[in-house]
Amino acid sequence: MYLPMSRYRALQSAYLRNQRPRVVLLAALLFGSIGLQLAAPQVVRYFIDTTQRGESGRVLVLAALLYLAISLGQRAVALVAVYVGENVGWAATNALRADLTRHCLRLDMPFHKAHTPGELIERVDGDASALANFFSQFVIRVLGNALLVVGILLMLFREDWRVGLGLSVYALLVFAALGVLQKVAVGAWAESRRAETEHYSFIEERITGTEDIRANGAEPYVLRRLYELMRDLLVKDRRAMLLSNLTYVSTNFLFVAGYAIGLGLGAFLYTRGDVTIGTAYLVVFYIGMLGAPLENIREQAQDLQRATASVDRVQELFQARPDVQEHSSATLPAGALDIELDRVSFGYETDDRVLRDVSFRLEPGQVLGLLGRTGSGKTTLTRLLFRLYDPRDGAIRLGGVRIDALGLNDLRTGVGMVTQDVQLFGASVRDNLTFFNRRLGDEQLEMALHELGLGEWLRGLPAGLDTRLGAGGYGLSAGEAQLLAFARVLLKNPGLVVLDEASSR
Incomplete structure (x- = not known):
């Protein structure tokens, strides 16, 4: 199966590094579960063949008790594995959410003007949630189920090379089909995630502006636009789900075909007297067992399709960089600060200037009031003082120090704003x-x-x-x-x- 893990290894390593003991325990539990699953049908085969030979009931009772112990042990191990896996997944995704939130808070105003709070909430929480299984169990489950398939095939080869060869060809066909189908829905899931982001962004903005919407009688427009976004989300999510379900349909078809081949081979070998009834049962049971790991691998492939879109969006968000760059080469002096603007010009757009060649000096303790019409640049000036933006030309000094030479934390600690x-x-x-x-x-x-x-x-x-x-x-x-x-x-x-x-x- 195609797994673009080279793109995600750094992300997984970063958020699983501090959980290595849990990850190792989870791997041990999953591999232990695999061993127990392979051992259980061997006990049943022994039970059937022993019954056919007419041996004592005490031996049969011991075999039955052993089978029960293995089955209960396998269930207990699987339950603990789920518990550990959930802990790993939640810890990793919570750390990712914290890092994404911290990164967004450090980005400057141009970024936040271009991305609404609703969009960022969906990016921080929604994409992180979609990666829970990717962090906690993806590699281990894919590897573990692949090993279970290999173990089953080895057991079948051990019983009869013809059965083992036939089912090996079948397993290879399934893996090849998964490799092709895994890539089909990635683009569709990316579109679905984008539509979901637009949907949440729209809802957040309209809820925030409820008072203005009602005051201007804009409810019908808002509802019509919401319907359009919901319709778009439905279409894109439905398309992604349909493409993902191609994997389910294809693997089920191959499983039915393989099961039929295996049953035919088992019946053929038994009627010829090449195997006992217990061995024939073992062959059929192992063929039935192939369905579970292949189904698990299919589910992981489907999850990878969703995770791929989320990983791309997470990496895109991490790659966003602020226009305001921090250079901590100076510190603010203690006490009241003087302020000086030296020929400062600024515009939000490239060809526009809100402020042009503004210059003034304010001594410590002095009070200055700025008056002007709406849009004249009063609020813009306060944003420049906090370095939410940098001026296009000129310089701003506090306490005799250029603010672009200060660390942002030092600057924003020394200046208070209401x-x-x-x-x-x-x-x-x-x-x-x-x-x-x-x-x-x-x-x-x-x-x-x-x-x-x-x-x-x-x-x-x-x-x-x-x-x-x-x-x-x-x-x-x-x-x-x-x-x-x-x-x-x-x-x-x-x-x-x-x-x-x-x-x-």
């Missing part, structure tokens, strides 16, 4: 103020809230700082949410504070 859109999480008041930083004590938090006139509000909360806020500030007034954003800046104690229409609420 925006017109406050982002609050579904978490406690404490976590919303500290961004989950446990180093800030309760006294600091309470002092900041009292200084902003929120002391009475805090005392009225049922659990104080541990009171959980609704996502998006649900249950708070617009003013209270804005003051919480001010409290964040106070706790940060930056050298420069930027307010982007912070009083608009």
Whole structure:
């Protein structure tokens, strides 16, 4: 079977490296299960032939007990293998989700303007989920089931070379068919994943804009567009499933043909007296056993088709690089910071300029208010200060240091900003103020809230700082949410504070 593992080895190695003991245990369990599956029919063959010879019942009872022990042992080993495999898969995909999330958070504004939150959620979570089996059991199960097929064929050769040869040809045909069919649906699954991403992206954007949609009576348009996206997803997902099921139909057809050949060979050898009835049973049983590993390999091939599309999309996301490059060759001085813009020009589009040759200097402790019409570049200026974008021309200095020579963490720690859109999480008041930083004590938090006139509000909360806020500030007034954003800046104690229409609420 065609397995483009050279493309994925680095990804698997990166997320399974820290789980080597679990992976080794999983491999041992799967291979142990294979050995037990091969041993069980040998006991049955012995039982049948012993019965035919008329030997004592004590021997038959022991054989029956041995068969039961092997069967129960095989089931127990398989159950533990499932448990270990799920742990490996979840640990690997959770690590992948964390890395993808961290990578997306480090990408700059041009990337996030080009990709909606709904799309990124689907890329981070949906594609990672599609790789769970790929990480946990793909290689081991394919290798293990292939070894089980080889073991069955060796056992058949051991009984009679003609049966072994016939079924070997059959197994090779199945593997060849899987090799061809595995590549058929990869493109279709990639299209299906893209359609699913567009679907989730659309839903996320419209839910966020529910208020504006209702205010403008745009519900019919939204529903019509949603129907179009759902129809597109249905068509592409159905096509991917149909192409994947070609593998199922083809392998089932080959299995039925092989089973018929094996039954014919077993009956032929028994009627000629070349094998005992127990051996004939063994041949038929092993032929029946071939169906399970070949079916498992088929399922892994189908999973690989989905995983291939997801791996490509994960690698594409990891390869995205920010336009703003970090150069940590200087640090910000302590205390209040002066700010200087030296002939700064910037535009979001290549031929467009929002800011042209802007120059001014602001001493530490001074306050400057920028007034201008909508679209004149006020918010753009704050984004340049935070290096969410870099200016096309000119330079920006804080404390006498060019901001493009600072580490991004150093820059954004030294500058505090309150925006017109406050982002609050579904978490406690404490976590919303500290961004989950446990180093800030309760006294600091309470002092900041009292200084902003929120002391009475805090005392009225049922659990104080541990009171959980609704996502998006649900249950708070617009003013209270804005003051919480001010409290964040106070706790940060930056050298420069930027307010982007912070009083608009």
